[in-house]
Amino acid sequence: MSAWIVGAALVAVALPAGVASAGTDHSVQSVTLSVQPLAGALAAPLSAGEQSALLTAAESSAARTAAALQLDARETLKPRSVLKDADGTVHTRYDRTFSGLPVLGGDLVVHTAPDGAIKGVDKATEAPVAVASTMPALSAEAVKSFSVGRAEAAGAKEAKADSARSVIWAATGTPVLAWETVVGGLQHDGTPSKLHVITDAATGEKLFEHQAIETGTGTGQYNGQVTIGTTKSGTTWAMTDGGRGNHKTYDLKGAEDGTGTLFTDADDVWGNGQQSNRQTAGVDAAYGAQATWDYYKNVHGRSGIKGDGVGAYSRVHYGDSYVNAFWDDDCFCMTYGDGDNNANALTSLDVAAHEMTHGVTAATAGLEYSDESGGLNEATSDIMAAAVEFHVNSAVDPGDYLVGEKINIFGDGKPLRYMDKPSKDGRSKDSWYSGIGSIDVHYSSGPANHWFYLASEGSGAKVVNGVSYNSPTADNLPVTPIGRDAAARIWYRALTTYMTSTTDYAGARTATLKAAADLYGTNSVTYANTANAWAGIAVGSRIVQGVTVVNPGTRTTLVNKAASLQIQATSTNPGALAYSATGLPAGLAINASTGLISGTPTALGTNSVTVKATDSTGAGSTATFTWNVVSPTSTFENTADVQIPDQGAAVYSDIPVSGISGNAPGTLKVDVDIKHTWRGDLVVDLVAPDGTAYRLKDANMTDSADDVVAGYTVNASSETANGTWRLKVQDMYSSDSGYINSWKLTF
Template sequence: MRSLSKKQRISALAATAALVVAGVTAGTATAGPSEKESTAKAGAQPAAMSAVQKTQLIKKADSAEAKAADAKALGLGSKEKLQVSDVIKNQDGSTHVRYERTYDGMPVLGGDLVVHKSKSGKQTGVTKNTKADIKVSTEGVSAAEKPATPKAKGSKAPRKVVYASSGKPVLAWETVKGGTQKSGAPSQLHVITDAKTGKKLNQYQAIQEADGTGASQYSGEVKLTTDGSDGNFTLTDKSRGSSKTTNLENSESGDGKEFTDKDNKWGTGKPEDAQTAAVDAHYGGMQTWDFYKEVFKREGIAGDGKGAPSRVHYGDNYVNAFWDDSCFCMTYGDGEGNKAPLTSLDVAAHEMSHGVTSTTAKLEYAGESGGLNEATSDIFAAAVEFHAPENKEDVGDFLVGEEIDINGDGTPLRYMDKPSKDGNSLDEWSDKAGDVDVHYSSGIANHWFFLMSMGSGKSEKNGVKYDSPTSDGSTVKGIGITKAQQIWFKALTENMTSNTDYKAAREATVKASNDLFGKDSTETKTVEAAWTAVAVK
């Protein structure tokens, strides 16, 4: 990949792809989305749960008895153990238990699965990341063959694992290489090597970046939930899991210093005021929290009622922002000349949505699953913008990073109606999609989502005009963003696993739509048509 200028040094947020199939949907390309044809079945939607109820549900699923029963029903071997990572409960009482797996005490990378159960607790199905039997031998592998631990800051010693993400499961070493990426962000590069041959099997970056440049406060005057009393207010939101926004003061580590204010009136709208970036970041965190809670009954990014911290003023002239699972936090740089904080609403929602993915499907940040990971963040970034209170400064749209003007000419970073307009993103799938940078291969799913929401051809929403082509010239009539986001969230949280590719994503969204709207519904037909239109069959 060519070297990037400071203004370009960012991981692109995502791209869009064209999708449409002839004869499946009616109407013209300019007809726009329809929200009235059918309503999602209440029972198939997430049930509202408090943090305590969620904890109790996970505890019950994680009991030795429950795990043993599921392991037996799945036909797992005696060396295989299940570890509950999450449980989704629907309004009809059905549950979806997400498991990680170990083999002889070793983590199985790619061994994750979801067990679907009825209200009575009976298994109704299972979604596996790998269908291969897990059988490996540790014979002939000694500690002396362990890869050397990188010396860079943040590196972690190799751990023995079973690699089952693709092909036949094998014994492997997983090494985490720390240090700093080319963009300036910290590095947590996971490298997987065959324990017997030393061959590299896979690698992925755990620090997930977003790029952009900003010039000022992006959302105009906003309401903030803070804590404290006259003379001593802080940017702490106790109503949203004690989410907190802190000041790194240009350092690259630590929790940051607490922002304080005497009159509870924050920032000036100008980047020279250190509080301004904090206002945007805090507001973005609030709106992202509210979106997941109000739309999907998810209390907090991880669904555990706990807030996700935001840190602003990272590094010096840092033109980026990133999500970090290790601190479960969002971090923002100040952009070129420390005058353009990367704190717009869609950047915040994009990055925080990485936290949702990391606690549900855990889509690996490489290959096609990496593209789906990035697309998920772009999809929900758009959804958060549309869900947020009416904001003339930053209206809901299907553009990515339009406020931060990273190109310097007023154009957005990415386009969901036609991803390739950014010069890099994919409009449709090909067998080389897995070899493309995840920020560009994400365009396939972004385009699918746009077609699902708005349809193909010319359309307009909130004063923003679009023109979305399809790969085969067919016409797709959108079903509206509300239904489209319901389908994607259900597919992500219930049917996708760590190495889901585009073909499997199609299967996951079809299943989600069947559950929500019915097998022969207009919504499911549109899901299939849209995927076909972006060449995912």
């Protein structure tokens, strides 16, 4: 659910003639790429009965699934939606409750093989959701008053708390008992308000808030003469599309609530292309709904917004001079204003596809409309709107990578957003950075929009359907396109199959790479260039064409104790890989065929090891890492930097420990070196190999000193020494940043 724009007027700038960017200095015509996905990963068409049967089966086996996932006995899984691949793999999305309370940010997707075996799971949170008590210390009335104040501070009018319910808040930080209050009324620009405020039920602290109203034969103003689906009853035609879930289009006639009046006509000829004819906006809205339905159905096998074959409905002529459009998931409907002075209805094709895609997002990943997930929510709507435009292939409104270019919202003829270089609008960001989650979601969407353009068209200057683009990259290296069809398929599968409510930019990269692997293969050029497009917006590293060797990181093992390490490598070329290594500790060797390093190190010391993998074409790649050989009274260390997101999810730094018999000591020494500009923001835990967490440091917002450089002693005598130990760090407050510099364990 989203409004087209929210808040202050967007600054739009003229489309430039072209500035040199990575990899090229001249304009070229776009070349359409067509990469065929693997058939088994495509969506299997499901009838309403088949979908219902799968959901019923998921419901009946929910307790067994929860047990298999090792959830708390007080947790219950509730299936929300289900997808099935052509090869029989089923992807079931669940919501969770704890002692009967909804767990916000606890959603997960379980991937099941045709034989019923669980292949994997994607979770919105990895943290245990159990809380000590489900009895709130604060009353509902107290949090309602606070929440109304939050809405009024944001400029809301007629704000009132419509509801408050007890929940478990698990989307950020440590899960806690909380209140979720929904505040109604109007936003500052006249858009209806459904502000969700999450409040700690014990302290009254605001934990999170987001706006659930997230800001489409006739002749339309934007689409010209088109055919729309209508239905005849007696001698009268109605704007009801019987072929697309009975989608209906209504005239609100300036009202701001209710359904309005269904458009009807005596001769089934609608509108005249002029705003003065009330049917004109209805034609554009109905056509936008039709085009969006057809795109999702014909390209992705999705029947309707929820995938259940049921049509939404559209309302036009909302309010007076309302310069916006929005999707509301509660009414399952699209609403369009008539623009400034009621002169330009916001019913263009990309606006319609954008807004209705918010409904698709709500029905699938449910990306929270705040922080980085909010930017990805907005970007998803921009991305799929562009895909719909190109799919329609209209001579009146050709496909482009411009957002809202037809509606002329400010009277200057400029788009709202640009996907090739988002910063051209004056506010959006071209690339990811650690604080991007703190800006408006319409601008933090920029990097993901930029990813879609780079993946679709590549970097540099080119012309597509008569529009000039010039796309730079964050690392100043060129990006080779995979084609817009592949990019859209990958994004859609990532959204519906792997993303969850809390997915951030790093998570979106992971989700799209999983989708690319499903659709095109892990060793495909498409997979590599999907990753390289992310590197072009500063998310993750590049995959070199040919051979890629995964760097295993610093290794620490005991002298005179057997050790092994499997080197991971892939190639985009077919055939087996050959492995070699230099600098290995004495007593270790690498298997040239498998890449397994094994043996018994015989000498103490620090060794710089370089491993190389070579494919059948002679292409090769290397990775260099440190291998420490230490005495039995051992210190294990990780010196790799790990960035800590500002007021973001917890991050981890791992130390694999091997060669120590029995349990860890009762005086396990943990030395930590964390660089941070306000150390009181940080919570630090040591996580044992079995997942048990030992608190090393609590947050203290009054502690403004820099850095955490400290030693801690932990009684870990109940823990097996060998395994992967983790340092867990989370920044609980905003405005300061830092990174894990190094840490070590002494047994």
